[in-house]
Every structure is written in structure tokens, then in C-alpha cells.
Amino acid sequence: MKRFIQFILITVMVAGASWVFWQDYTSGPGVDHRLVKYVNEWKQDMDSAGISYNRIFNLRLDTIEVVGGLNAYGYCYTNHIEISEGILGSEWVTRQAVYHELGHHVLSLDHVDDKCIMFEKSLGEDFCRDNWNSLVSKYINRAKE
Ligand SMILES: [Zn+2]
Numbered sequence: 001m002k003r004f005i006q007f008i009l010i011t012v013m014v015a016g017a018s019w020v021f022w023q024d025y026t027s028g029p030g031v032d033h034r035l036v037k038y039v040n041e042w043k044q045d046m047d048s049a050g051i052s053y054n055r056i057f058n059l060r061l062d063t064i065e066v067v068g069g070l071n072a073y074g075y076c077y078t079n080h081i082e083i084s085e086g087i088l089g090s091e092w093v094t095r096q097a098v099y100h101e102l103g104h105h106v107l108s109l110d111h112v113d114d115k116c117i118m119f120e121k122s123l124g125e126d127f128c129r130d131n132w133n134s135l136v137s138k139y140i141n142r143a144k145e
Pocket of ligand 1: 100104111120
């Protein structure tokens, strides 16, 4: 009887841990509602390029949040990403910042010297809007290297 109870307890614990893990794996990070559309676009772009991001995106990343008073457009930490509130009015600058920080966090991309999404500074609203498709292609090629 004692062994049976041990068996039941271990089974319940394993099932519980698996459930928590599965919830985390399938639900992904909490994303500020103002950033959801950019994050979804990024996921679609990664999906169509065949780049797998689920493991890091869903498990390691807890939140993608909007923060006021940042000295940069965005920051990337071990388990969360911050995007500056001050840029939300500029759609393409925000889009670059979201792709940029996800590039650091999920795809392990470093900064580059040429005009790319991983350039250290913002490329500006007009440049991003006018060149977005080629910027995303470059970004995807780097992620595949
Ligand atoms: Zn950066």
C-alpha cells in the first residue's frame, strides 16, 4: 500500500509539473496590448522563413512590456524585453525596436554596422517603412547563419 501511495504521489507530481511546463510552453510571454500586432507579425515572418523560435520565445521570455523613461528604444534582459513608451507614436520605429529586441533575445543576433534591423540605433520612421521588406530579408538571413 505504501508503494502504491508513493507511486500515485509521484505520478501526480510529474503530471502537475508537465502541465505547468506545457502551459508555459504553449502560452508564451505576456505581451503589452500595444505591441501585440508587431509581435504577431514577427512570429508570422519567422514562421514563413522556417525559423523556430518557440522554445526560447515561450519558455525563457516572460514579458514584452512598454516602459516609460527609457534611454533607448528598447532593452533586452534574460527573461523580458522592454520597449520605450516614447516611440509608440512612430509605428515603424516601434516595429524595428520589437524585431531588434526579439532578434537579440530569441535569435541571439548581435549589433551590425550596416543599415539593418540589428543596427544599434533606430533607422527612422521613413527608412524603415520604405525598406521594410529588404530589412526583414537581411534579418532573416542573419538569423539563419
Ligand atoms: Zn540592440
